[in-house]
Amino acid sequence: MSRSTGIRGNEKVAGWLFVGPMIVVLGLFLVLPIFMALWVSLLDWAPARGDPFSGGGEYVGTDNYRSLVAVDALTRTDFMKSMRNTFYYVLFVVPLQTVLALFLAVVLNQKRLRGKGFFRSAFYFPSVTSSVAISMVFLFLFLNNGGINKVLSWVGIDGPSWFSDANGVFHLLLGVVGVDQAPGALGANGVLGLSFWEWLAGPSVALCAIIVLVVWTTAGTFMLMFLAALQDIPVEVDEAALIDGATTWRKFRYVTLPQLKPVLFLVLTLGLISTWQIFDQVYVMSEGNPDKTTLTPAFLSYRESFVSQNWGTGAAIAFVLFAVILLLTLIQRWVMRDKDEPRRRRRAEVPA
């Protein structure tokens, strides 16, 4: 009896000792800095102006946040451009990488295929490599007289000069049908510092190159998730569908896809969260150019602080980005819970 309380007593001390290093490291280098940055986002500050926590810099209240949304100046224009670019980037990357990952997983899940392991490794390998290294490879492929344009020339397409082409693809498509100038109302009016015409530009050609790179790199990870979920589907369900005479497409649409719903939501959530954070590829490949069409909030936040020395603005951008990602996660969770709850309840009713 006394021994057992002794063990429990030990556990109290041991428990805190065991989690101690974690609390110190995460507390000092993750939690504390967030509050530090929150304070700096209320200052006009740069490292040259001394310690921000004992009088360095100037307190400006919410001015830094207001300059992002309410003050008609370069800061707001840049920030809005970065939001527009990233919106289009997310709009293209998330669906494309999800569909590609699902497609590759379904093909790899076919029975009686040889060399599955080889193909799976080939598709997954880019996901584990360094984003900086892989960006260099794609920078080389997307040169004006590089590999991509060479392949395009085989099918008679005169490829663009990717990383110096700031044209939005929606503008280019409109150009094909003869609209190559902003129609009066769209060009003259606008909101938050950009004309409607600029808001509707779509991703620039340069941003498209980054979209291609990211879809190519990340699809492999999500493919593995789909593959694991596909193998989770009981064989009997598949066979029942075949006996009922379902075609391959109908079987996929009405039998396989509904079963994949949970993993599909997971992939979409992870995709949304990670795409809004894009930084490395922009840093290495384009630095926000051409004409700020590859500027993203994360890169702008870095540039405002480390390059322009407006640390308050940089910190404010980081928190706005944080809020955006948090909001998206919450929306996604809310949608997911709605769709998932009845399922779970149904599953619980089935005796184990």
Next chain:
Amino acid sequence: MTRQSTLKRAAFYLVLVLFALVYLGPFAIQIATSVKTDADAAGNPLGLVPDPATFDAYRRMFGLTDDSPVPFMRWFGNSTFVAVTVTLGRVFFDSLAGYALSRLQFSGRRYVFLAVLAVMSVPGVVLLIPKFLVLNYFGMYDSYSAMVLPLIIDATGVFIMKQFFDSVPVSIEEAARIDGASVFRTFWSVVLPMARPALVTLTILSFQGSWNEFTHMLVATEDPAYQTLTTGMASLFTGGLGSGTQYPLKLAVALVATIPVAIVFFAFQRYFVRGANEGGVKG
């Protein structure tokens, strides 16, 4: 029926081979270009046969010529130091914390775990400026401790280990405890050896993550002496080293920087995939 299914299989193979080309092509081009001359690389960007073949890029990058433009060995050394230290730290401290959160009864455990979950959901990229602020405040900016200490424990790793310990029966360690072993002794010589599968996963993830870590190194250091492969490559590629085109050199550097992770990947991938699919096999 059989002819149709043969046709279908042929179609699947065609798709797979096509995508394999798309996925392996860039790496093949990278390898081929790294042994080309600058002129050949620019004029023949898709060619897989260098004409003439030259190991100039490698000779320059390993400092065997007079005009070595990149301190490659320094970058490689820094990356190795970071990856090894961070991996060792994470494997030990993550499993220590994960074990406590899974097994040890102490007041506040639930709140600590909730805090870990909250920390996990903080998007890494919004920490760029916060991290600089804290390192600057502690006077750690531009040092090895700034590169390593903030990464030495990660919430995700703690979470993985806790999940693992949750799935292991307690009976064996309870026997050890009743025999009078201390909590740490039980953890060290009974629990950890049983946790090998989770530890291997954690090792691989930590090594790959810290070897490829870019943003943290970018905001923790500025002095070229502390550059790792990622920050070094970034300065080379974005022209910080004023190197013009030199595509064979740049692609050779990127290639060698990828090799350690590639080795880990090909050595452990079966293990990786099996882990991911374990759930499916059991049904």
